[in-house]
Amino acid sequence: MATTSEPADRLTAFGNQLVHVHLWLREELAALRSGLDDHLSGRADRPRELRAHCLAFCTALTRHHTAEDGGVFPALAEAHPELRPVLDELAHDHVQVEELLVRLQTLLDGLPDAPAEPLGPEAARRLSGELDGLIALVESHFTYEEKKLVAALDALSTPLPDDFALRDLTGG
Numbered sequence: 001m002a003t004t005s006e007p008a009d010r011l012t013a014f015g016n017q018l019v020h021v022h023l024w025l026r027e028e029l030a031a032l033r034s035g036l037d038d039h040l041s042g043r044a045d046r047p048r049e050l051r052a053h054c055l056a057f058c059t060a061l062t063r064h065h066t067a068e069d070g071g072v073f074p075a076l077a078e079a080h081p082e083l084r085p086v087l088d089e090l091a092h093d094h095v096q097v098e099e100l101l102v103r104l105q106t107l108l109d110g111l112p113d114a115p116a117e118p119l120g121p122e123a124a125r126r127l128s129g130e131l132d133g134l135i136a137l138v139e140s141h142f143t144y145e146e147k148k149l150v151a152a153l154d155a156l157s158t159p160l161p162d163d164f165a166l167r168d169l170t171g172g
């Protein structure tokens with residue numbers, strides 16, 4: 001996996017990169033919620049676009065979490081052993097988030113392509129519930145991670161994986 005340039009050359013601290021990526025992911029998640037609301041209310045009839053947006057969001061979030069688990073968290077654990085319980089909790093969150101992403105994508109994949117085929121109330125409730133659960137978990141996770149890790153990330157002198165900052169997606 002590619003790594004960023006040497007720490008002395010970086011333009012923003014790793015903690016700032018984390019916050020920037022989280023802001024972008026929050027915006028994408030809000031857009032996904034809006035797209036689902038539009039679809040369920042009949043204001044939008046393009047489930048393919050909704051599925052594609054979900055797939056793009058899910059992929060970006062998974063890439064970010066994979067970079068954290070595989071590169072960022074081990075570097076933090078080595079530099080700040082006192083953070084290991086926090087890092088373990090965050091890694092556990094990543095597993096839960098991934099499970100929700102899989103369930104959500106599966107439900108979206110089951111949406112009928114034809115606008116004439118409305119989604120039944122139970123399916124709509126289940127789909128909304130999964131997305132609401134994902135939103136709640138991701139927001140809680142991001143807030144906790146930012147509170148606990150930003151200062152430690154800013155102090156790191158180790159190159160981190162490029163996927164941590166999702167440069168190609170966020171424009172960072």
